[in-house]
Amino acid sequence: MxxxxxxxxxxxxxxxxxxxxxxxxxxxxxxxxxxxxxxxxxxxxxxxxxxxxxxxxxxxxxxxxxxxxxxxxxxxxxxxxxxxxxxxxxxxxxxxxxxxxxxxxxxxxxxxxxxxxxxxxxxxxxxxxxxxxxxxxxxxxxxxxxxxxxxxxxxxxxxxxxxxxxRENFKGLFAGSLYEDKEEERLRKLREAEAKEAELRVEYEAEKAAFEASKAPSGSGAGEDLQAADNDDGDAAEDVPGAAEDAAEAAASTEAPPVAEPEASAEEDAMDVDGQAAEEVDPAKEVDPAMDVEPAEEAFPDFATWKENKKKEKEAAEKAKKAEQDAKKNEAARKKDEERRRQKEERRRTAKATSDTKAEEDDDLEAGTASDLRGYRRTADGKVTTYFNNELSEEAKKLIGDITPQRVDPVAPAAQAPTPQRIASDSSQKKGSAWNAAGTWEERDMSDWAKEEFEKQLEAVTAEKKSSLDQGNILDALHGISSGDLGNPESLGKMLAIMQNVDIRITKVKKVDGDASITLVRGKPRYIFELTAEAEFEAVLTEMKPEAAISGVPSGEEAETKTKKYKGTLNLPDISSINPDEECPCHCRLKRGPDAEHKHAMDEALQEFRRNVLLAVDRFSEEFKQK
The missing domain is CATH 1.25.40.10 (Tetratricopeptide repeat domain)
Structure with missing residues (x-):
């Protein structure tokens, strides 16, 4: 504890x-x-x-x-x-x-x-x-x-x-209809239909009221007289007490006298006589007095009939409107066709007139004088041509010579064959292909070569840390170690590192991936590569006896006391030519950490190993530039 x-x-x-x-x-x-x-x-x-x-x-x-x-x-x-x-x-x-x-x-x-x-x-x-x-x-x-x-x-x-x-919370989750949206749409349409039906009902009542008002009889003079008589009777009844009761009893007890038919006037008699004289009355064609009545008044239709009539009127109006629109479209199409035919005929007549005019002008040019040519002129052989047509003179023809195309022989005579000349090539021409003599643009894929070459460079990487037990190193290691600090692992590690040898080498290159190419742009080559690599390495640490290290014995049973192996991995995630001045990342990790007494020596050896890996990257870059 x-x-x-x-x-x-x-x-x-x-x-x-x-x-x-x-x-x-x-x-x-x-x-x-x-x-x-x-x-x-x-x-x-x-x-x-x-x-x-x-x-x-x-x-x-x-x-x-x-x-x-x-x-x-x-x-x-x-x-x-x-x-x-x-x-x-x-x-x-x-x-x-x-x-x-x-x-x-x-x-x-x-x-x-x-x-x-x-x-x-x-x-x-x-x-x-x-x-x-x-x-x-x-x-x-x-x-x-x-x-x-x-x-x-x-x-x-x-x-x-x-x-x-x-269960109660999820009970109503699926209670709604699967077609709830369709149900809502149906109810919406039903409400719209009801609202439209109410509007039609209001319109129907308005039209019906207007129809009945138009059919009602207008007021007559007899009615006014009756009302005036009622008023007069009323006034008399008010003036004489009891006169109203007596008048009512008299009206109730007295029967109306029979109404006598009016006698025909002399004019009506004359009309009857004339009618009989003009045409004998056919008994079969006599009009029945019972049928001699006025026709019944036209009644306003009920709501269902009125709505059906409105629907028919609306359909007839829409049909008439559609027919009118179709007639307008047909008329517009007819006018468009007529205009197109007119323009076609106009172009035909214009072309014919132009052709006739040109023929007439040609005839006029043939028959006209030099003053009548107006932009035309006659050649030496009498032909009419434009003013700008150039006619070579005999002197000009002699100067030009024979310009008739000549046949080229497939093989030139030996005496005229050009002698091959050696052309000194520079470094830029060496990089291009034969078809790219101008050196405009060319790219060669070097990925396979780059992977193989970089793998060779990695396999050759080694690192070594040798023991160095001399008087100067011993004094440096003991410097700062006080009598009470002998148990410090760091100080002991520095002391032990003097007597330890470490050898590191690549045991296996696991993979090398990436791309590499040589691009020729305007006669200048550019070397582009981008690679990643992983490898495994082994570090062998050998502890030397102090007397063997001092005497300089490098190896052997007398010199070696203990050997320990450490394995690790090397990772190069970004080997690129984009930034040549920057150091590419290099990660060296041991699978198991070294012992405390070996840590100092292993750190020195891993640093040396890392430097050698970066030197291998530089060597690969130089080899690539020589391709």
């Missing part, structure tokens, strides 16, 4: 203080002052924090493996966490209660109290499945505990309520 720091109290003192805080908290808990009890337990846990940092209370450490005060410290910490969980459950601080109960379970995984109190808190916190798991584990540890059984029953009830609530 580690020693306690000088300023920290001993473990027994920490346990005693924590035990006192626990007892105070228990008294306050029994008294019902939960907040004060919680404060006491927190003070006890603060006292135990130092003991936990000492390592005796780490998670997973078995109580049976502890002795002395360590057992007491762990037991006190366990009790404090359990009591804190109980207080927090009383205060309904479920999250903090779960945390302290979990800490108690880290100290004692089989504690039924910790499982019960964490299951209690988890159930109230809503973690029903986790709470049930804790309560079932607590019941297995303490089968006779009625509190655990009661809480497990409550957990079951809560789970049933939660499932029922979930």
């Amino acid at each position: 580690d020693e306690v720091e000088a300023d920290a109290p001993p473990l027994m003192e920490l346990v005693r203080r924590a035990e006192a805080c626990k007892e105070q908290g228990n008294e306050k808990f029994r008294a019902g002052t939960i907040a004060e009890a919680r404060q006491s337990y927190e003070e006890g846990l603060e006292q135990m924090k130092t003991a936990e940092d000492k390592g005796c209370l780490k998670s997973g450490k078995d109580l049976s493996a502890l002795v002395g005060p360590e057992v007491g410290a762990k037991n006190v910490a366990l009790s404090l966490h359990l009591n804190m969980a109980a207080c927090l459950n009383k205060q309904e601080d479920w999250a903090a209660s779960i945390r302290h109960a979990s800490r108690a379970l880290e100290l004692d995984a089989a504690s039924s109290k910790a499982l019960f109190r964490r299951g209690f808190a988890r159930t109230r916190f809503g973690l029903l499945d986790e709470g049930r798991s804790d309560l079932e584990a607590a019941l297995r540890a303490d089968p006779d505990n009625r509190g655990i059984k009661r809480e497990l029953k409550y957990n079951t009830q809560q789970q049933q309520r939660a499932k029922k609530k979930d």
Whole structure:
């Protein structure tokens, strides 16, 4: 067990203080002052924090493996966490209660109290499945505990309520129709139809009222006289008391006298006589007096008939409108065709007139004089041509000579064959192909060669760190090592590195990927490559005896004391020609770290190995530029 720091109290003192805080908290808990009890337990846990940092209370450490005060410290910490969980459950601080109960379970995984109190808190916190798991584990540890059984029953009830609530929440999820959108569309159309029907009903009532008003008889003079007579009778009745009653009785008792038919006038008699004289009346054609009545008045149609008539009128109007539009389109198309034919005929007549005019002009030119040519002239042979037509004179023809195309012989005579000349080629011409003598643009793929060449360069990389045990190196290694610092691993590593040899070599090149090409642009070659490589290497470390290193014996059974091998990987993720001045990344890693006494020597050897890898990259670049 580690020693306690000088300023920290001993473990027994920490346990005693924590035990006192626990007892105070228990008294306050029994008294019902939960907040004060919680404060006491927190003070006890603060006292135990130092003991936990000492390592005796780490998670997973078995109580049976502890002795002395360590057992007491762990037991006190366990009790404090359990009591804190109980207080927090009383205060309904479920999250903090779960945390302290979990800490108690880290100290004692089989504690039924910790499982019960964490299951209690988890159930109230809503973690029903986790709470049930804790309560079932607590019941297995303490089968006779009625509190655990009661809480497990409550957990079951809560789970049933939660499932029922979930079913209710998801009950109406698919209650709606699968065609709800179509149903809404149908209802919308139905509402629109009802609104349209109401509008038609209003229009129908308006037209019906107008029709009935137009058919009502207008007021006559007889009505006005009757009203005036009523008014006169009324006035008389008001003037003479009892006259109204007497008039009513007289009207009720007196019967209306028979109405005598009016006698025909002399004119009507004359008309009858003339009619009989003009035409004999056919008895069969006489009009029945019963049929001699006025025709019945036309009644306004009902709503259904009126709506049907409106529909027919609307369809007839739309049909007439469509017919009118079609007639307009046909008329426009007819006019367009006529215009096209007219223009075609116009062009034909114009072309014919132009042809006739040109023929007439040619005839006029043939028959006209020089003054009538107007931009034309006659050649020496009498032909008419334009003013700008050039006619070579005999002197000009002699100067030009014979320009008739001549046949070229396929093989020139030997005397006229050109002699081959050697042309000195420069570096830019050497890079181009025969077909690209101008050196405009050319690109050659060098990927396969570059991968093979770089793999060869990597396989040849080695590094060596030799022992150097002489007086100067010994003094440098011992410099700064005081008498009390001989156990420093760094100082010992520097001392031991003087007597150690390290050889590093590539054992396998795992892969080399990438592209490489030579591009010729305007006669200048450009060398472009972008590669990645991975390899495995082995480092062999040999420790030399001091007397062998001083005497200069390089190897052998007398010189070697111990040999150890380390394996590692080399990774070159970005080998590129884009930035030649920048150093490409090179990662050298050992699969297993070296021992402390070998670390210094291995670091020096790996640095040398890394430098040699970068030199191999430079050599590859130079070889590439020579292609």
